[in-house]
Amino acid sequence: FTTPLATGRTSTAIFAEDAKINNMIDLDSPKVVNTDTLEAGEKKVYCRCWKSGTFPLCDAAHVEHNKACGDNVGPLIVDAAKAE
């Protein structure tokens, strides 16, 4: 099924202006908000493709997602400055 929904650039890219992003994480929650605290010097990689098996952390699931639909989403990397 490759017809673009709202606006489509190529017939192969499934592209929808407002397609749902999350189809597996806490689907019963009205809004999935995660909070996390980093210790000084700590670094974590967070998922932004909503397909990670270790959500909210990244497990590289974006690679498969990007390949499947021509997307270009990647993780957020946050670190806490080292204590001086």
Next chain:
Amino acid sequence: FTTPLATGRTSTAIFAEDAKINNMIDLDSPKVVNTDTLEAGEKKVYCRCWKSGTFPLCDAAHVEHNKACGDNVGPLIVDAAKAE
């Protein structure tokens, strides 16, 4: 246009197993990865809906997105522990 793409639960929800998530942020980039450093005691709210005008930070664009397609995505809130 309300026909579900790959799998659909309700006729009103546009739901695609592998629809693109990002249709506005750094579209020329092969993969959008952001890094950020927090100072001790600092807290930031990061976008995960790929619709924020202040990406990678959240500007509540997820509210409109969730309303438009029945999604439930929300931001990631990270803080760096206060220096002892």
